[in-house]
Amino acid sequence: MAKLKKKCDERLEHWFEEAMERIKKATGARTQVQLAEVLEVRQSSISDAKRRCSVPSDWFLKLYRSHGLNPNWLSDGQEPVYLNASRGAVAAENLLREAPASYGRANARGRVVQVSTMTGSSADPNVWAPQPTEDLSIPESYHRPELAVLRVDSAAMEPVILRGAFVGVDMAQRQHPDGDLCAVHFPHQGLLIRRVYYQDGQFVLRAEDKSHADLHVPAAEMAARTLGRVVWVMQNLNPLA
Template sequence: MSTFEEVFERIKLATNTRTQVELAEVLDIRQSSISDAKRRNSVPSDWYMKLFEKFGLNPDWLKKASGPMYLRTEQGYQPLDAPAAGMVLEDPARYGDPDAKSSVVTVHSMHCEVTEQGGGPLKAIGKLSVPQSYSGPSVQVVRMDASSMEPLVRKGAYVGIDTAQKNVVSGELYGVYVPYEGVALKRIFLDAEKARFVLRSENPAHPEQYLPVDKHAERIVGRVAWVLQRF
């Protein structure tokens, strides 16, 4: 059986509603009833009946994402068990997947003041629509404004940096506060013998830089989670 959230997402998809307020109007109930159902993690049975009567929605599809979405159409009671000849029916349940829905995130410039205590606030320079699973409270999006990581990360690319991941895994990509530059992308390696991290660019024209181990907590922004760019 699906969770409340999974059923709730299918209901919103099928009724073209986005909020609890809008859905409450569709179901002719109080918004508090939706909050109560969410807290109990249980969809009331009368919701299914209302959705069938009003939209012809199949309760089994709402509950388990199985079978046709509709049991009744404008032409009457017409359950569809299989696609008609020459026609492919797409499973609408996939549109409830986080990768099928988008979120609008703020894009920041990589330029900022850098001190011994870390970097200053980044300047917002635009918005970007990304898959919902790519966004989150700990993900900060920047636009690459240098060629130091080419050809891996091109100038102009959008980069999602997970600020919750600051523990260094050697060889991985991180956003780092660099004096006179702001935020830079670097591949980080531990040099334990000299108690420092080696910061490397993909572009061989850019020399290695170094970060004392005891400064990494203030200077590392986070680990690169994703890159969106044109080839």
Template sequence: MPAFAEIYERIKMATNCRTQMELATVLDIRQSSISDAKRRDTVPGDWYMKLFERQGLNPDWLKQGIGPMYLRTDKGYVPSETPGLAENPAYYGDPQSRSIICPVYGMACTYSDGRPRPELEARGRLAVPGSLHREDLQVFCMQGDNMAPQLRDGAHFGVATGDVNVVSGRVYALFAPHEGVIVRRVFLDGDQESYVLRSDADHYPETRLTPSQLGKRLLGRVIWTMQEL
């Protein structure tokens, strides 16, 4: 039987997890459970079942590196040796068809320019397509309709926290005193001495920030949204 390390590396590669914490989220287990499995040098059987049920991963491939990485299609489980298979399970290794479980944060928090940034509270989880995931991603649930129709109340949106070089007209997430996390379209003012924050809904007033204020409050750029039309 292969050692834990060998199987663990295949699991990390297949799930696009880089840390034990990320993998624990995917498996819905405590991070300490992964450390315990590593110490025992064995992979618990329920990990294989969860990875098959949630991502269609082939248990034989995880254990031995044998066969296709993915077995499940949108019609359910289909053995790779079945004659006349209409869909190639290998396609399910495509980033667009794989998902990564991410925490979803609420926008409410207590922020002040003179204090460290507040800890954000996770309110749930969301399966994000692999093609939309990145290392610096934080996912939020929108509160309010100031950015409708691009971002409606209740929509999920992803923020690239490493993307803090402001380009006028793009949408960014920021911290705001008395509000928490907000979403605004940011423009460099004509005099180039301040930034203008605007909502897409016309009836919301615009605000202005100095470059120093913006640097303190900027969380990152909004790079995608998920919502019903």
């Protein structure tokens, strides 16, 4: 008599998605290709596991050996995250900040990203390089392949963007439609966020706070000085005292 296969019902599908989300977060593998490389399996093996709603036990063993991860945490979320923390690639507290959620609910799933200062870290005043100072958990849907997250250190864009707000800048978007918010580099100042307008062969950068003077950048320099367009803002409009 043929052995009956376990049915992949809604409960098992939910368990599988949560377990795989923990694996991805802990290893930093965000795609099926990357995950296959971490697990040292073919991509088809991951597809087969998803179809069966079953994580092979040898995957848990591999992840313990390679990343020190606790199989019980990977499977069911039971702490501790690590049985061998010295092999951990991501701090346990970061992995525990966000509860796993269904892959189909992008706004319910989070990702921890690094936040940089506006001034950056480069010793060359003509070049901006990120200077990570903290981590931030953002919705998965806010993430972009070329995302830079900045902590705003100026009141120039208030009340639209408050001092201390987090902004997401898509570095793949370097166009300058009139009125859009862009992060632009100024030597010896770092990045400034302004509304950008094109006028008479140059770009005019305007702050929301009119006490800040307009800035002007020659059109020939603008592309090289633009980090990207601001695509989202996270800020507390009513902070607790």
